[in-house]
Amino acid sequence: MTVVETLELRARFARSLSDLYGTEVPAYTTLLEVAEAVNDELLARLGADAERLGSIERVTAERHGAIRVGTPRELAQVARIFGALGMYPTGFYDLRDAAPAPIPVVSTAFRPHDPNQLSRNPFRVFVSMLVPEDERFFDADLSRRLLDFLGSRTLFPDELLSLADTAERDDGLEVAAADRFLELATAAFALSPDPVDRDWYDELERVSSVAADIGGVTSTHINHLTPRLLDIDELYRRMAAHGIAMIDQIQGPPRWDGPDILLRQTSFRALAEPRLFREADGRIVRGDLRVRFGEVEARGVAPTLAGRQLYDRMLAEADARSRNAPDLPRDQVLRAVWEENLPRTDVDLARRDLGYYTFAVRSDRPEGVPPGDLVTLLDDGWVEATPIVYEDFLPRSAAGIFASNLSGQGSADASRTSAPRDRAWLAKAIGRPVIDPDDLYAHQRAESLEAVAAALGLDHIDVVSSAKGDTS
Ligand code: OOG
Ligand code: NI
Numbered sequence: 001m002t003v004v005e006t007l008e009l010r011a012r013f014a015r016s017l018s019d020l021y022g023t024e025v026p027a028y029t030t031l032l033e034v035a036e037a038v039n040d041e042l043l044a045r046l047g048a049d050a051e052r053l054g055s056i057e058r059v060t061a062e063r064h065g066a067i068r069v070g071t072p073r074e075l076a077q078v079a080r081i082f083g084a085l086g087m088y089p090t091g092f093y094d095l096r097d098a099a100p101a102p103i104p105v106v107s108t109a110f111r112p113h114d115p116n117q118l119s120r121n122p123f124r125v126f127v128s129m130l131v132p133e134d135e136r137f138f139d140a141d142l143s144r145r146l147l148d149f150l151g152s153r154t155l156f157p158d159e160l161l162s163l164a165d166t167a168e169r170d171d172g173l174e175v176a177a178a179d180r181f182l183e184l185a186t187a188a189f190a191l192s193p194d195p196v197d198r199d200w201y202d203e204l205e206r207v208s209s210v211a212a213d214i215g216g217v218t219s220t221h222i223n224h225l226t227p228r229l230l231d232i233d234e235l236y237r238r239m240a241a242h243g244i245a246m247i248d249q250i251q252g253p254p255r256w257d258g259p260d261i262l263l264r265q266t267s268f269r270a271l272a273e274p275r276l277f278r279e280a281d282g283r284i285v286r287g288d289l290r291v292r293f294g295e296v297e298a299r300g301v302a303p304t305l306a307g308r309q310l311y312d313r314m315l316a317e318a319d320a321r322s323r324n325a326p327d328l329p330r331d332q333v334l335r336a337v338w339e340e341n342l343p344r345t346d347v348d349l350a351r352r353d354l355g356y357y358t359f360a361v362r363s364d365r366p367e368g369v370p371p372g373d374l375v376t377l378l379d380d381g382w383v384e385a386t387p388i389v390y391e392d393f394l395p396r397s398a399a400g401i402f403a404s405n406l407s408g409q410g411s412a413d414a415s416r417t418s419a420p421r422d423r424a425w426l427a428k429a430i431g432r433p434v435i436d437p438d439d440l441y442a443h444q445r446a447e448s449l450e451a452v453a454a455a456l457g458l459d460h461i462d463v464v465s466s467a468k469g470d471t472s
Contacts, residue, residue: 004178006171007120010085010112012178014063014123016186021225024191024292027244027271028225031294034238035227036060042230050230053260053299053389058119062228064297064393065125067189067221068105068214070150072429075129077156079432081185082110082125084167086117089434091392092423096134098399102412103210104137105130106421108434109393115444118391126393130214133419136412137207146204146215153218160184191292192219195276195284208410210402213291224267224295232264232298244268244294251397253300253311254334258344260300261355262311262390265397267295295401301346302390302441307354314341315396350385351375353464356441357385358448361455373462374449383452388444392437 004012022029039059043050050056069075079089087110095103111124132138132146163181167173173181194217201216214220229235233255239246245268252264270290277287303311318337322330342354349355351374359374365382377383427434449461 002175003170003172004175006084006086006167007117009167009172009178009182010087010123011061011121012182013085013185014061014121016182017065017189017222018063018225020186020190021222025271025273025294027268028294030242030244031239031268031296032227034235034242035229035296038234038238039230042234053301053387054119054122054228058122059228059230062122064109064123064226065189066128066223066226067125068128068130068210068223069155069220070130070132070153070214071147072129072426074150074155074220075127075426076430076432077161078127079110079430080161080164080168081156081188083432084164084173084181085123086112087124088113089426089430089432090440091437092426092434093393093395093398094421095128095395095399095402096131096136096418096421098395098402100399101403101410102136103128103399103402104132104134104208104412105210105214106426107393107398108426111391113435113440118389122391124391126398128210128214130211131419131421132215135416136414136418137211137410142203142207146211149200150215155220156188157184160188189220189222191221191273191275192217193276194218195278196289198277198279198287201277206411208412209291211410213289221292223291224293226265226295226297229296229298232266232296235296236266239268247401249330251400252394254331254338256335256338256342258338258342259346259349259355259387260298261303261307261342261349262300263297263392263394263397264300265295265297265394265401267293267401269293293401299389299391301349301355301357301387302392302437303355304353304441305438306352307349310341310354314338317341346385346387347378351378356388356445358388358445359383359385359452360448361452370456370458372458372460373464375464377452377461382456388441391440 043056069078089108090111091109093107095105095107105128107126107128109124109126112118112122132143138146163177167181196217201212204216205212232250236246236250247267250264250266253262270293272288272290275287275289277285279285314337318334321333343349343352350357360383362381362384366380370382371377423434453461
């Protein structure tokens with residue numbers, strides 16, 4: 001019996017979703033063409049340096065998707081479908097107190113964990129779940145009606161879920177079952193032709209257009225699919241020439257001449273898409289909704305917790321400077337802060353334990369007794385560092401992307417009680433572990449250091465140097 005393995009299922013699903021989305025949103029196809037041209041040109045110009053954070057094959061196929069669901073029951077079903085594709089809930093993002101606009105959702109990302117799987121196909125999906133119990137957004141009456149509505153709809157057919165369970169159990173599916181699974185899974189994320197109940201949708205939209213997009217319709221859909229760029233600034237410039245209006249700025253870190261960390265993202269505004277509506281008097285009419293947008297991203301080095309804290313401090317510093325000098329371009333303010341605070345080389349990011357790297361023994365290492373700490377091993381040319389790519393998301397960018405595509409401001413009453421949610425709550429609600437991404441990066445680094453230690457005959461390598469009193 002021929003089996004389509006998990007990796008191939010994931011790669012085929014990513015392609016099939018991309019094909020579907022391209023037929024639904026033609027601007028996405030333009031985006032892909034421009035993205036591929038920009039990546040190829042950068043590769044031609046920089047050669048191997050362009051592949052520092054992933055091979056061109058990986059980057060060309062790389063996408064993240066975003067979908068939105070209503071309840072833990074629906075999220076648990078999503079987890080079964082992505083489980084079949086080797087994608088697991090990773091990280092917890094609470095967008096409910098996000099600036100510039102709160103969104104009544106909490107989110108996690110489904111993605112592969114194993115570095116080898118990531119390098120072969122890193123498809124990931126950011127999945128947001130509504131919190132109808134949050135009184136800051138929904139009063140008791142609306143909350144109850146929303147929960148009833150969500151409780152009575154079916155997003156995923158039983159056949160799809162049962163194929164997903166088989167695939168997850170067996171690490172793949174037999175050929176015909178794989179075809180059927182991919183067909184059903186793709187169809188589950190297509191835009192539905194069902195009419196949208198106008199009054200219900202509008203009522204939710206007054207609270208939040210994301211709430212309306214989730215709870216105002218009877219199905220879910222892929223909201224966007226994001227290709228990865230090697231040069232996001234160049235894409236930003238070129239999209240205007242294709243007549244596609246981008247949001248005001250690139251979210252996240254600035255362009256600068258040191259190593260990129262985390263994630264830089266930008267998007268084009270949601271396009272009006274034709275939808276059918278059911279009016280209060282029962283008439284079915286044509287109209288449109290603007291909820292789906294296009295997004296691109298560039299990925300950098302995964303920061304350690306210390307690096308992440310530094311990132312948060314640098315953003316706060318940039319915000320303070322922007323308040324004092326509102327006319328300065330944001331990118332320029334950020335770049336100045338980056339230049340003052342962040343090391344300019346990978347080796348320095350690794351030495352100061354701000355970024356995650358894997359390490360390998362150099363073929364031209366010195367003779368003699370190797371030192372027992374990482375900083376000296378790097379400084380004295382024993383080991384080399386390879387960046388670990390940031391595979392996750394950034395809540396502040398996510399909030400910026402959400403907000404720049406909202407049709408209205410929505411309404412939230414901050415004085416009312418929120419419903420507490422965190423990673424542990426989410427894991428319990430969906431009956432699966434939700435992994436802390438930092439554990440994955442730390443584990444990958446630790447494994448590489450163990451291999452280095454074994455090769456050099458050391459029992460242990462200290463990540464932070466005590467030898468040279470290095471505090472630079
Ligand atoms: C998700 C927004 C977040 C990202 O890349 O940070 C996101 C959504 O619009 O549902 O996709
Ligand atoms: Ni996105």
